[in-house]
Amino acid sequence: MPTWNLANAQHLLARCLFGFSRKDVELALSMSLPDFVDKHLLADKALPPPPDTWVEELPKPDNFVVNGQRTVLASNWWIGLMLNEGVSMREKMVLFWHNHFVSQIETVTFPQYMYIQNQLFRQNAFGNMVKLTKAVNIDPAMLIYLDGRDNQKNKPNENYGRELLELFTIGIGNYTQKDIEEAAKALTGWQVNGLKSVFNNNRFNTEEKTFFGKKGNFNGEQIVDIIFEQAETARFICRKLYKEFVFYKTDEVFVEEMAKIFRNSKYEIKPVLAFLFKSDHFYQSQFRGGKIKTPTEFLVGTLKNFDLRQNLDFEYLSRASQTLQQFLFNPPDVKGWRGQRDWISSTTYPTRNVLTDAIITGKQVNGRALSFRVDILPYARSFKSSEKAAEFVKETSQYFCLFELSEKRKNDLLETLLSGTIITNWSTQAAMANTRLEAFFKALLRLPEYQLC
Amino acid sequence: MDRRKFLENMSLLSGSFLLAGLPTKAWSSPLMRSLEGTDDKILVIIQLSGGNDGFNTVVPIEDSLYYNKRPRLAIPKEKALKISSNIGLNPNLTGFEQLYKEGKMSLVQGVGYQNPDRSHFRSTDIWLSSSDSNEFKSDGWAGSYLSMKYPNFPLESPTHPMAVQLGSSESALLHSHAGSMGLVFESPNAFYQLVAGSQADNDAPPSTLAGDELKFLKQIASQSIQYRDVVKTTGEKGKNLVTYPNSRLGQQLSIVSKLINGGLQSSVYLTILGGFDTHANQADAHGSLLKQLADAVLAFEQDMEKMGYGERVSVMTFSEFGRRLNENGSLGTDHGTAAPMFVFGNSVRGGLVGKTPDLSKLDSTGDVIFENDYRQIYASILQDHLGMNSRQIKEILGQEYKILPIYRSNIMASNPDLEFELKQNFPNPFNSSTTIQYVLKKSSQVKLSLVDMTGRQVSVLAEGTQSDGGYEVVFNGTDYAAGLYLCVLEVNGKRSSRRMVLTK
Numbered sequence: 023m024p025t026w027n028l029a030n031a032q033h034l035l036a037r038c039l040f041g042f043s044r045k046d047v048e049l050a051l052s053m054s055l056p057d058f059v060d061k062h063l064l065a066d067k068a069l070p071p072p073p074d075t076w077v078e079e080l081p082k083p084d085n086f087v088v089n090g091q092r093t094v095l096a097s098n099w100w101i102g103l104m105l106n107e108g109v110s111m112r113e114k115m116v117l118f119w120h121n122h123f124v125s126q127i128e129t130v131t132f133p134q135y136m137y138i139q140n141q142l143f144r145q146n147a148f149g150n151m152v153k154l155t156k157a158v159n160i161d162p163a164m165l166i167y168l169d170g171r172d173n174q175k176n177k178p179n180e181n182y183g184r185e186l187l188e189l190f191t192i193g194i195g196n197y198t199q200k201d202i203e204e205a206a207k208a209l210t211g212w213q214v215n216g217l218k219s220v221f222n223n224n225r226f227n228t229e230e231k232t233f234f235g236k237k238g239n240f241n242g243e244q245i246v247d248i249i250f251e252q253a254e255t256a257r258f259i260c261r262k263l264y265k266e267f268v269f270y271k272t273d274e275v276f277v278e279e280m281a282k283i284f285r286n287s288k289y290e291i292k293p294v295l296a297f298l299f300k301s302d303h304f305y306q307s308q309f310r311g312g313k314i315k316t317p318t319e320f321l322v323g324t325l326k327n328f329d330l331r332q333n334l335d336f337e338y339l340s341r342a343s344q345t346l347q348q349f350l351f352n353p354p355d356v357k358g359w360r361g362q363r364d365w366i367s368s369t370t371y372p373t374r375n376v377l378t379d380a381i382i383t384g385k386q387v388n389g390r391a392l393s394f395r396v397d398i399l400p401y402a403r404s405f406k407s408s409e410k411a412a413e414f415v416k417e418t419s420q421y422f423c424l425f426e427l428s429e430k431r432k433n434d435l436l437e438t439l440l441s442g443t444i445i446t447n448w449s450t451q452a453a454m455a456n457t458r459l460e461a462f463f464k465a466l467l468r469l470p471e472y473q474l475c
Numbered sequence: 476m477d478r479r480k481f482l483e484n485m486s487l488l489s490g491s492f493l494l495a496g497l498p499t500k501a502w503s504s505p506l507m508r509s510l511e512g513t514d515d516k517i518l519v520i521i522q523l524s525g526g527n528d529g530f531n532t533v534v535p536i537e538d539s540l541y542y543n544k545r546p547r548l549a550i551p552k553e554k555a556l557k558i559s560s561n562i563g564l565n566p567n568l569t570g571f572e573q574l575y576k577e578g579k580m581s582l583v584q585g586v587g588y589q590n591p592d593r594s595h596f597r598s599t600d601i602w603l604s605s606s607d608s609n610e611f612k613s614d615g616w617a618g619s620y621l622s623m624k625y626p627n628f629p630l631e632s633p634t635h636p637m638a639v640q641l642g643s644s645e646s647a648l649l650h651s652h653a654g655s656m657g658l659v660f661e662s663p664n665a666f667y668q669l670v671a672g673s674q675a676d677n678d679a680p681p682s683t684l685a686g687d688e689l690k691f692l693k694q695i696a697s698q699s700i701q702y703r704d705v706v707k708t709t710g711e712k713g714k715n716l717v718t719y720p721n722s723r724l725g726q727q728l729s730i731v732s733k734l735i736n737g738g739l740q741s742s743v744y745l746t747i748l749g750g751f752d753t754h755a756n757q758a759d760a761h762g763s764l765l766k767q768l769a770d771a772v773l774a775f776e777q778d779m780e781k782m783g784y785g786e787r788v789s790v791m792t793f794s795e796f797g798r799r800l801n802e803n804g805s806l807g808t809d810h811g812t813a814a815p816m817f818v819f820g821n822s823v824r825g826g827l828v829g830k831t832p833d834l835s836k837l838d839s840t841g842d843v844i845f846e847n848d849y850r851q852i853y854a855s856i857l858q859d860h861l862g863m864n865s866r867q868i869k870e871i872l873g874q875e876y877k878i879l880p881i882y883r884s885n886i887m888a889s890n891p892d893l894e895f896e897l898k899q900n901f902p903n904p905f906n907s908s909t910t911i912q913y914v915l916k917k918s919s920q921v922k923l924s925l926v927d928m929t930g931r932q933v934s935v936l937a938e939g940t941q942s943d944g945g946y947e948v949v950f951n952g953t954d955y956a957a958g959l960y961l962c963v964l965e966v967n968g969k970r971s972s973r974r975m976v977l978t979k
Contacts, residue, residue, distance in 0.1 A: 177803050179807065181809070188594050425689060
């Protein structure tokens with residue numbers, strides 16, 4: 023059993039939540055690790071109310087502007103859920119599924135469908151993956167996105183059948199082109215009517231299909247059952263969970279342990295996650311600080327770090343996330359965001375710096391004010407060490423950066439904090455303390471270490 | 476010691492590090508700078524992402540099988556832009572038709588590879604990394620080319636970015652074992668604004684799993700800081716001499732042109748045009764993508780011509796696969812295999828390369844069988860446009876490939892003014908000996924010498940009158956200090972140089 027201490031608690035929270043506040047860490051450490059995982063991280067919760075009544079409105083043609091506005095509203099709504107997730111990892115799993123069973127609003131067009139799909143992921147966030155996959159087969163957004171609704175019984179469209187195998191369940195190299203064609207036939211018959219999917223028997227291909235060596239007049243559900251009979255499927259999903267939560271290069275021995283649990287639980291997600299987060303493997307110090315934060319982890323996490331809750335501008339945040347290449351509801355393609363180093367380019371890295379500067383100072387690059395900013399003096403004073411400059415640098419950097427800063431780094435930061443004054447004269451009461459603190463936090467959040475969690 | 480180890484032992488970050496006791500800011504010597512060429516060849520790559528439908532791009536207008544298999548999607552013969560007895564271009568490709576007629580477009584038919592993979596992602600990886608179907612390489616082929624051209628990167632960074640990608644997320648095409656070889660931005664000015672407040676940082680990260688990720692972040696940060704000024708200055712100085720279409724690709728190529736015109740020395744540019752995954756209702760969407768492509772490329776080629784860079788700059792398009800000959804039931808096409816590729820510029824031979832695919836011989840899935848391996852096009856570009864020799868090409872692509880007649884035979888033949896050519900030494904970096912090759916077109920007065928970083932001549936490898944032909948000189952570095960050298964070839968008073976790195 024792993025030691026349940028500050029470092030491990032921060033590691034767990036950083037990976038399972040969109041960042042965390044000091045209160046979240048205190049809560050986690052007030053109980054045992056298994057209790058925290060079972061009763062908080064993986065607890066079931068009621069579904070949140072929708073962003074608005076438009077989610078039930080039937081799609082209207084030529085609604086380009088309205089669709090765009092509503093996509094922003096849906097994204098604002100979701101970022102709000104992330105920010106207010108508490109210590110439940112449900113939203114993390116919703117994003118995991120969104121990035122696994124990918125649909126893009128740019129093809130789906132109507133945000134209503136993306137909302138319905140998003141709630142499907144939320145409902146099944148820690149549920150049964152076989153059940154979820156069957157639901158995704160006939161999810162309206164997916165039927166539109168991968169052309170399932172246009173899949174004709176006599177001339178099948180392979181788009182969904184291929185990605186179901188390649189990206190959603192078993193992974194490339196474990197099926198044949200023939201399996202794709204047969205799956206495409208079995209998946210015929212479904213169309214979208216209003217906001218619902220409907221089965222039309224006349225459009226269903228009733229031929230005998232041969233799929234993974236089995237013969238029968240299979241339908242989409244049976245195809246999914248057969249895929250989950252293959253041992254490789256559990257490995258494929260567990261590898262993806264491992265990459266999301268542990269490290270982007272997998273440890274195949276450990277993945278095999280996860281896969282065994284996943285299979286034995288008949289593909290329930292909760293047991294395999296509980297196993298992972300209670301394992302010694304997860305807490306190995308080599309993984310700490312080894313994940314490059316996703317844009318949503320980076321942005322939402324920064325707000326949580328600073329306890330920013332009031333007057334937030336969700337639209338600004340969702341645009342910022344887009345600029346950093348994570349446009350919620352619109353992943354780059356059907357394979358989703360690749361994560362880790364793909365988040366960082368010579369453009370996105372400096373953009374991250376500009377965004378944290380703005381959050382700290384309340385001012386955007388173009389000079390326009392944000393509706394929120396860090397109230398820097400009271401915030402600094404909320405740290406025990408606020409009146410002792412060197413300790414303050416140490417305490418804040420331990421909380422902001424999971425990758426431990428070198429002594430040289432801390433000294434540089436201390437110099438930034440003091441800028442012109444001397445250590446014995448440091449006080450948050452002194453003139454210019456707010457300017458110095460702003461400069462300090464800007465420098466701290468610009469560090470490459472802050473991009474890691 | 477191999478090159479990777481060598482570089483890892485040094486810090487990855489640019490700055491004040493020393494190479495075997497010598498300052499690494501070598502390019503600052505004026506003599507060194509004057510010896511450096513400033514008119515290196517440029518390759519502009521346009522990736523058509525999603526799998527471009529080759530049959531509706533280059534239409535087999537005389538093949539009844541095409542019309543039988545595509546009852547609703549086929550391009551009618553009378554609408555296609557006929558460029559040969561049996562081939563017409565998609566009617567939206569008027570720009571390509573014009574370039575083809577001017578002899579500035581080589582169209583390579585039936586390009587693909589053995590055991591084609593129909594997954595977007597796997598096949599894209601294959602094309603980017605120049606892998607076989609069952610081979611997994613992580614470096615991009617353009618990244619490998621750049622790491623050969625700039626062998627001491629990242630220990631030493633050139634003063635201009637090696638490659639530029641227009642966009643936001645870096646493509647694996649520009650990755651190499653030395654790290655990320657490209658600079659990624661949407662526009663020069665926006666890039667400058669972003670990077671303005673950043674500071675460089677030379678701390679060496681610990682060598683742990685997480686430390687490697689930190690090292691990566693620092694490398695990207697230091698590259699963006701290093702190049703912000705040169706990108707801004709060249710972007711502002713550069714001018715377009717023609718008007719570009721207002722499409723995304725048009726605007727991106729307009730930026731590429733400004734950077735080239737402004738004097739940016741990057742040798743590879745990449746832009747990505749998405750949307751080619753046309754499984755349903757493809758006709759209009761595919762047509763407008765092709766129009767965007769052809770109009771933008773035409774403008775760019777005319778611009779390069781006006782600048783006098785028609786020979787210097789070549790454009791290549793590629794896509795991860797073509798699409799199935801059979802249309803599906805949704806007025807679209809599913810993932811296929813081989814497809815045509817286009818190469819543009821004044822130095823191309825122009826015309827058709829390879830045969831029009833035989834539609835009566837399909838594989839078991841109903842897809843065409845490739846004729847030309849896609850790496851033959853890469854090899855041809857590397858040799859005939861970028862001036863790599865066969866050993867270098869083999870190192871970049873992993874194997875030798877037969878060169879296709881895409882360019883007017885080779886560099887020397889296509890440039891009658893060029894009287895000689897000095898090739899990059901091999902291997903490079905080297906730690907004992909290396910081979911230097913050069914070619915003379917006619918009998919000449921020759922001097923081949925080695926210059927160190929201060930501009931001092933340290934060795935003369937050949938001197939005197941030599942007759943035309945290819946020459947090979949082996950240089951033994953045992954008695955020389957580790958560091959950077961320039962190999963200088965003077966022929967009848969004209970000079971050419973190559974960088975060499977000696978490691979110990």
